[in-house]
Amino acid sequence: MSPLAEPLLRVSAVTKHFQGVEALGAVDLEVAGGSVHGVVGPNGAGKTTLLNVVSGYVPPDEGRVVLGGRDVTRLTPQRRVPLGIVRTFQNIRLFGGLTVLENVLLGQHSRAVTGARSLWPLRTGGDRRLRAEAERSLELFGLTDYRGRRAAELPYGLQKQLEMARALAARPKVLLLDEPASGMTAEDRRSLVPRIRELRDEGLTVVVVEHDMDVISNICDHVTVLNFGRRLTDGPPGQVLASDEVRTAYLGT
Numbered sequence: 198m199s200p201l202a203e204p205l206l207r208v209s210a211v212t213k214h215f216q217g218v219e220a221l222g223a224v225d226l227e228v229a230g231g232s233v234h235g236v237v238g239p240n241g242a243g244k245t246t247l248l249n250v251v252s253g254y255v256p257p258d259e260g261r262v263v264l265g266g267r268d269v270t271r272l273t274p275q276r277r278v279p280l281g282i283v284r285t286f287q288n289i290r291l292f293g294g295l296t297v298l299e300n301v302l303l304g305q306h307s308r309a310v311t312g313a314r315s316l317w318p319l320r321t322g323g324d325r326r327l328r329a330e331a332e333r334s335l336e337l338f339g340l341t342d343y344r345g346r347r348a349a350e351l352p353y354g355l356q357k358q359l360e361m362a363r364a365l366a367a368r369p370k371v372l373l374l375d376e377p378a379s380g381m382t383a384e385d386r387r388s389l390v391p392r393i394r395e396l397r398d399e400g401l402t403v404v405v406v407e408h409d410m411d412v413i414s415n416i417c418d419h420v421t422v423l424n425f426g427r428r429l430t431d432g433p434p435g436q437v438l439a440s441d442e443v444r445t446a447y448l449g450t
């Protein structure tokens with residue numbers, strides 16, 4: 198990002214404590230539109246808390262979250278989705294009894310309305326445009342052949358892909374992925390990389406928390422490293438991941 202460009206997402210001086218533990222201490226994050234931005238760091242560094250603050254699941258003690266110039270710090274997660282902040286979770290949260298396609302259709306409607314009307318496309322078969330969009334999300338994540346299967350029946354790696362397909366269906370401006378590669382087979386991990394790149398090439402902005410450094414270095418334009426709730430450093434992945442201070446933070450030596 199050029200120093201003059203306004204980031205699409207800006208987190209400013211966010212602090213969060215849990216019972217005296219500082220999970221985040223005055224953390225800044227600037228995410229350029231159309232980029233993939235990685236957030237890495239050792240266990241307990243504050244990565245998920247940062248995603249929770251950006252998506253609205255955890256209110257910060259101090260600091261601000263601004264999307265496209267609009268302050269969203271006080272909005273609920275549900276109010277942030279239609280504005281374009283959509284996330285996946287470390288622990289999968291799907292509707293196991295619904296089909297793969299139905300899960301994606303529900304994802305589409307989380308961007309507009311909540312309550313009974315949000316089930317409208319399931320009841321009526323949905324309109325063609327929404328269907329086509331849902332099919333596209335399924336295709337992108339290799340789920341087309343599974344569209345009629347109950348989500349709970351899918352193997353774990355495909356459930357993770359479905360979580361991403363459903364989040365994508367909400368048409369995010371910023372897609373927040375919490376450990377998308379965790380629990381996936383090596384093959385699933387390999388297929389994740391081109392999928393996320395393709396989304397970025399289409400203009401989507403992605404913030405990804407991930408422990409797999411191969412995935413991070415293959416998909417990210419920029420990486421922020423957290424350590425003990427503080428921003429240790431940030432920059433291009435090659436430079437950041439090779440730095441001595443980052444290696445020391447990970448190895449604890």
Ligand SMILES: Nc1ncnc2c1ncn2[C@@H]1O[C@H](COP(=O)(O)OP(=O)(O)OP(=O)(O)O)[C@@H](O)[C@H]1O
Nearest residue numbers: 215218219220238239240241242243244245246247
């Ligand atoms: N709801 C909570 N209640 C109490 N403490 C919490 C809560 N959420 C996070 N913490 C604490 O805040 C700190 C940061 O946790 P967080 O989950 O954000 O780290 P992380 O970098 O995502 O870790 P991991 O890589 O293990 O998922 C940890 O000390 C954690 O125990």
